[in-house]
Amino acid sequence: MTVDSNSNSNSKPKQNYRDILQETVNKKYRKRLLLNRLVTIFTIVCVIAAVVPLVSILLEVVKNGASAISIEFLTQPPGSMGSGTGGIAPAIQGTIIVVGIASLIAAPIGVLAGIYLSEFAKKGEFVEIVRFFNDVLTGLPSIVIGIVGYTAIVLSIGSFSVLAGSVSLSIIMIPIVVRVTEETLKVVPYSLREAGHSLGISKTKVTLFVILPSAKNGILTGIVIAISRIAGETAPLIMTILGTSLFFTGITGPVDALPLRIWRLASQPYESAHAFGWGSALILILMILALSMGLRFLAQRRSLKAVK
């Protein structure tokens, strides 16, 4: 240290860095101020660009759909075409059943696979390959998955069916849940795993009873997002559950679903059918909203209890 400063002072006089820095800062100050303001405005414009379509779609759906909703609409099967009577009850029931079964298949598989990737898998090619294909699966067009459901299940049991629809939707859901679970678990501090291991708790139990509860909220959110995604899927359902006007008859029989119903109603030429279509869209949005808010409420109540 001392040697260095000596050699410096010998070669050239020490510059006053503070003055140089101050000068530079002053020179750039106006420019920075302007840039600051521009970036702020730009981000606000981006927020508006993101929110405006969302809000306008919601408003449009509520405006056009609210009038269609009645007790009859929610509880009756569709009346004859163009009559403007009946309801969409089979579609609501079908969506709940198909999406419910798909979730029951996909959530455990997805969560367990995510746990494996995050906690148990040794680093290596196998894990990288699994992760890669999982990501590819996330981006696969849903119609392709519908064709898989059609050829694998519809053709083999000889009927459009709830089963085929649920399995197809679960294939869409699994990679999302895997990814979210893995990422959420990775955020759980390593020190908690250490604490568990230092008590002589086996790795399985540390993962299930210490790590997983800490990541519960994140994983739940991921599952809700995945459910919302599959609840709105139309293409794979056309290939698998077909869509009917009748209530659920069995797991190997066809059934209706809200996105299918919306699609069918929208393609009819009647004014009343269009109103029903808007109403169905509103119901679908409300169902997803209720699911998401309900789970968030549950999670929040838990953590509030924890804070108290």
Next chain:
Amino acid sequence: MAIEEPIEDKEEAVQQTAERYKVRIEKVNGWYGSKRAIRDVNLNVKEKTVTAFIGPSGCGKTTLLRCLNRMHEMTPGAHADGRVVVDGIDIYDKSIDPVIIRRRIGMVFQKPNPFPTMSIFDNVSAGLRLNGMNNKTIIREIVEESLRNAALWDEVKNDLDNPGMSLSGGQQQRLCIARALAMQPEVLLMDEPTSSLDPIGSSKIEELVRVLKDNVTIIIVTHNMQQAARVSDFTAFMYLGDLIEYGSTNQIFMNPEKELTERYISGKFG
């Protein structure tokens, strides 16, 4: 660097040979990949004493500590060799399951790490419950005893259902000590347990260490030499992965044999 046998006070030496050692560390090497973080460490720890590992940052004291309950090997790419004999059992023996070892050798970490989703009660009982103990009466008794031994009972006895995270930093660390004590460990490893605490929290932990040694053999890593002097019976000074000197704390601090030890103790480096 020559390997040192532990140096003990002469008057104690006769007495000590009669007593068995709780932990015998024999030629232990700790590796991170191909980098050797500790080199051929030999050290014997007497039962129901406090032994402090001191040394500058990066000297391997934490690595050595983590070799004593096989936590070191949990770090990706890390492994250890040599023998660590606890009560006559080599914990690095092929037939030994590290999970079993860790039930008998407790550990307290640098930063308090209570389980965030669990209440105070559940934090302390976690080790018991997750190791299959179902008897609620016994669990309740152990939780109370552990919290008392960790000098936390009086502060939390009415709030056992509150989350562990609701406590202050110092209380959280004592909660972690209670959690470790609940497993009835014979050896307690403490890795700089006061480094993230304020002076009051630190002094409480130090007091606790002095009391706990009546029942437990304690090995504590600390970067605070005064703390080592205050709480420990024996001190091991490490430097760049080597054990430089080991002896009674009095001897190490008052009359170190090695020049390096003397320079570190007197604050000339590190």
